[in-house]
Amino acid sequence: LFAAVEMAPRDPILGLNEQFAADPNPAKVNLGVGVYFDDEGKLPLLKCVAAAEQQLLEAKKPRGYLPIDGIAAYDKAVQGLVFGADSDAVKGGRIATVQALGGTGGLKIGADFLKRVNPAAKVLISDPSWENHRALFTNAGFEVGTYPYYDAENRGVRFDAMLAALQAAPKGTVVVLHACCHNPTGYDITPQQWTQVVEAVKSAGLVAFLDMAYQGFGEGIAEDGAVIQQFLAAGIDFFVSTSFSKSFSLYGERVGALSVVCDSADEAARVLSQLKIVIRTNYSNPPTHGAQVVATVLSTPSLRAQWEEELAGMRQRIKLMRSLLVEKLQAAGVKQDLSFIVRQKGMFSYSGLTKEQMQRLRGEFGVYGVDSGRICVAALNSRNIDAVAKAIAQVA
Ligand code: LMR
Secondary structure, eight states: OOTTOOOOOOOTTHHHHHHHHHOOOTTOEEOSSOOOOOTTSOOOOOHHHHHHHHHHHHHTOOOOOOOTTOOHHHHHHHHHHHHOTTSHHHHTTOEEEEEEEHHHHHHHHHHHHHHHHOTTOEEEEEESOOHHHHHHHHHTTOEEEEEEOEETTTTEEOHHHHHHHHHHSOTTOEEEEESSSOTTTOOOOOHHHHHHHHHHHHHHTOEEEEEESOTTSSSOHHHHTHHHHHHHHHTOOEEEEEEOTTTTTOGGGOEEEEEEEOSSHHHHHHHHHHHHHHHHHHTSSOOSHHHHHHHHHHHSHHHHHHHHHHHHHHHHHHHHHHHHHHHHHHHTTOOSOOTHHHHSOTTEEEOOOOHHHHHHHHHHHOEEOOTTSEEEGGGOOTTTHHHHHHHHHHHO
16 A cells, blocks of 8 residues: 655755754754744743643643634634724624634635635735645645745845736635745735735735734734734735744644634624534544633733733844844854845744755754745844854855
């Protein structure tokens, strides 16, 4: 049966972790996967998370099956965070929200549902996009194309070309958009440009699927989520996948959600019933722990305030690392304009380095980034940044 099974290539991002773990170089630095580490190089356990876990431990709750769509209090907390508890769509019951296995799980539930609703639709992702977007939508049965995004020459976004591609897309096309902190480039579009995108999506009859995996890592929770308000105001149906992997440092708990904004409460109830079938036929129902933690933090005012403070701390440290990286690269002799590094938002910097340069960084210096040139600046710290800057200067 398996004689003809071919060896699949390593995952372009998570595969780097395996390679990193096997590297005996004591000076190795992992800037591959999008994970935030503190200045000591440690994965943080947020204080708000530890406090919520303590409460849950003391409550000694039994572990029955969750409902197919997850913990009701969690789904409600997600809606409050993403859309605003007072928004008309939330109050009117027009949003179907389900707990998902991380942001990826949210995307997959949405993709499988879309395949049922509109099987002939094409999917457009940004060029470039998170490596898994193409694979995930392809595996859900869609033909996946791209819309222009990265402007290598000017270090930014090819906005006019992006907009033109959206305006020209056939009705019903699913457009995957990064709500904030674009992965992998770190270049976001402005609120005014978002207004034009929302208009294009609406007038061309496209289906927007917003991937929001980094809310709070760009400028702030509200700022990073502002585009959601623009889509709500446009009065169109759209999808949002949410991840708490990064913002709660709960990577391994696989805690995320999918929300589908509908026309009416009745429509949302029917959509929810279909999402539940997708979930039930994939993994039955979601796990308890991570979602309980997030629901507890978001619905307890003191813990919520603590979370916002801790998230702001992560955001500020990343910004500090960005400006420090520029300084260190300049000190190491890099002459080119590096201001793009501080203009980029979120965990990543699209360095502009080629695949060969990234491979040299890995092989000669033990500095692991993605072949696309993406490095995770959230894994830089005051101990490793000198070595990283020197290594980049050597290959640049
Ligand atoms: C990343 O892009 O590194 C993260 O979103 C982690 C992942 O699953 O790829």
